[in-house]
Amino acid sequence: MLDNTKLIHGYPVVDPHTGAASIPKYQTSTFNQQAIFESQEYSYTRFGNPTVAALEEGIAALEGAKHGFAFSSGMAAISTVLMLLESGNHLVVPKEVYGGTCQFVKDILPNYQITSSFVDYSDLEEVEKAITKDTRVLYIETPSNPLLKVADIKSLVQLAKKYDVLTVMDNTFMTPLYQKPLALGVDIVIESATKFLNGHSDVVAGLVALNDDQLEKSLRLHQKAFGAILGVEDAWLVLRGMKTMGIRMEKSCQNAQIIAKFLAGHPKIQNVYYPGLTSHPSYEVHREQATSGGAVLSFDLGNEENVATMTEHLQLPIIAVSLGGVESIVSYPRTMSHACLSEEDRLEQGVTPGLLRLSCGIEDSEDLLKDIEQALSFI
Ligand SMILES: Cc1ncc(COP(=O)(O)O)c(C=O)c1O
Known part of the structure; x- marks a missing residue:
């Protein structure tokens, strides 16, 4: 089966x-x-x-x-x-x-x-x-x-x-x-x-x-x-x-792949982290052991002000701790998942003030992209 x-x-x-x-x-x-x-x-x-x-x-x-x-x-x-x-x-x-x-x-x-x-x-x-x-x-x-x-x-x-x-x-x-x-x-x-x-x-x-x-x-x-x-x-x-996990995951991962590619080519984004992109340093290792890039990606906007501007203007994703829901979820690791680390430890791990994590939901990718694009236009 x-x-x-x-x-x-x-x-x-x-x-x-x-x-x-x-x-x-x-x-x-x-x-x-x-x-x-x-x-x-x-x-x-x-x-x-x-x-x-x-x-x-x-x-x-x-x-x-x-x-x-x-x-x-x-x-x-x-x-x-x-x-x-x-x-x-x-x-x-x-x-x-x-x-x-x-x-x-x-x-x-x-x-x-x-x-x-x-x-x-x-x-x-x-x-x-x-x-x-x-x-x-x-x-x-x-x-x-x-x-x-x-x-x-x-x-x-x-x-x-x-x-x-x-x-x-x-x-x-x-x-x-x-x-x-x-x-x-x-x-x-x-x-x-x-x-x-x-x-x-x-x-x-x-x-x-x-x-x-x-x-x-x-x-x-x-x-x-x-x-x-x-x-x-x-x-x-x-x-x-x-x-419904199978079809949910399929859609969420498709969205993540599309958005990761879009962000990787966007001039206002410094780095995109997603194992489904061929540019990921361990793309081959991941491909050997997993059959999808997954539904979660992170990207770096360079600084805290840009994070504030983008999260203020995003309309579709909820801004929250957690991931894996049918709705897209944006998290700010610095004050959410990694709040208990010192700034020094966070920076050592690469959790910078400009880093946002996106867990893609099952919305239409066109709408998610439009929303991300308009939010980025304020930066
Ligand atoms: C990778 C990972 N493992 C474990 C947990 C803990 O799960 P729970 O919040 O259900 O206790 C989380 C929660 O965010 C997680 O992201």
Whole structure:
């Protein structure tokens, strides 16, 4: 089954008990147990719920995995996975990792004697040098946020295997439709379903998929014990959003490709960052491991005043934190996703005062281009 068919038929989409064309919201915290001395599939919603289980099967199907997990946010998924580490362990993390992950690794994990090294993943030698005898996880995120830097997944997996280190990958930007980390050898894949999987900017959710049975047991225990489970209503909304994910993503990525090309040729734009452009420094690596440039791009207007002028005049995109909605979303990384870094650290990463990130929605590209063009004319 190919992915678009899978989105409609590849996991429990129809209710097995009633035939309802949409899995109902099993809005219950607990389940009546008729035979008190026998275990039954569902007993308490924190341990499992049929609506949430359908979504967990859905992410497993899309990622080509044996096991799926749903969490209350992308960060709940990331933090619960990283809590598989034990005191004394070390992990290697990309310098440009998502801000929330950076904060969790830097500010929370040391409380449990778990240490980390932040490394530039474009330099594999640096990554290898950072691996110590205590390293248990090599954390991957590609393309990065907001500069869309690309890391070579296969080479990183090879490196991790050489040192018997687990690979954990955040695949939020590409989604399981366009990048299949498990097929490339990654051990655990994480998605913030808040973004493209749900796709309607109305839910916060996180998903995880993996193949190893031992890891499944351990993560299931952590999921149950930390309790950061996804609520039934939100699981249902993500299930609903996923059904149209294929056509939504196709349109959003088409828009991104068109807009990136337009901006790359515009005299008022200093730099465009988009892995779907042949001018992207890692275009070939990205093309090897992903089947689309994705729906997110960033561009540099040179300074803060130009950012203020452009965002003031843009009429279609909302100006907001987040990405992956049906509506186009413009973010200012300097004061939004990367606000917790110092200006020095931001500049080192390339998060300049002139940088804007655009997550393309499914509007008509002609209208988006017209809007961008008129906003740029005020600069
Ligand atoms: C790449 C990436 N990973 C993880 C997250 C965290 O997801 P959530 O906001 O659902 O906790 C985000 C949120 O923006 C993100 O962009």
